[in-house]
Amino acid sequence: xxxxxxxxxxxxxxxxxGACNRAPGEQCLQFKSWxxxxxxxxxxRIRELSYDKVRELQEMNTGKDLPAAIxxxxxxxxxxxxxxxxxxxxxxxxxxxxxxxxxxxxxEDLQAAIEKLSGYRGSTLQxxxxxxxx
Numbered sequence: 001x002x003x004x005x006x007x008x009x010x011x012x013x014x015x016x017x018g019a020c021n022r023a024p025g026e027q028c029l030q031f032k033s034w035x036x037x038x039x040x041x042x043x044x045r046i047r048e049l050s051y052d053k054v055r056e057l058q059e060m061n062t063g064k065d066l067p068a069a070i071x072x073x074x075x076x077x078x079x080x081x082x083x084x085x086x087x088x089x090x091x092x093x094x095x096x097x098x099x100x101x102x103x104x105x106x107x108e109d110l111q112a113a114i115e116k117l118s119g120y121r122g123s124t125l126q127x128x129x130x131x132x133x134x
Contacts, residue, residue: 024048025117026076031106044110045077048118067111068095071102074114 025048034042049057053073061069072080072094079085080094089100098107115121 024050027113027117029110029113033103043077044075046074046110046114046117047076049074049114050118054118054120065095067107068098070111070114071098071107074118075110 027046029044029046030041031044036042049070054070057069057073058066080097085101086092086094086097089097091097091100102110112121
């Protein structure tokens, strides 16, 4: 029985076979002006949002709530849905926590960081080679 020879150079499809199973990216961020009572930095952990999640947020939240929706979905830690945090901020919803807890610039920076991690707000492509047309 003849053995199949393996292709030494995998095809593009073969290279992408595991791409659908990759874990969402995460990052830790620190606001320059945020520290706890002991002076230690407060760290936010964010995760990338899938295309479907971003579209769902866009459909459900129009106008002023979209940035808060993106932040609420993208922030892993601190838990913006924690009732103690909501009470401390005098907020009834996680979206209100975001709007009351963060300064305007912090809100925009955090939203931008989540969007960048999710593949928005920057080029995700690199030109590999120019294709000559005959």
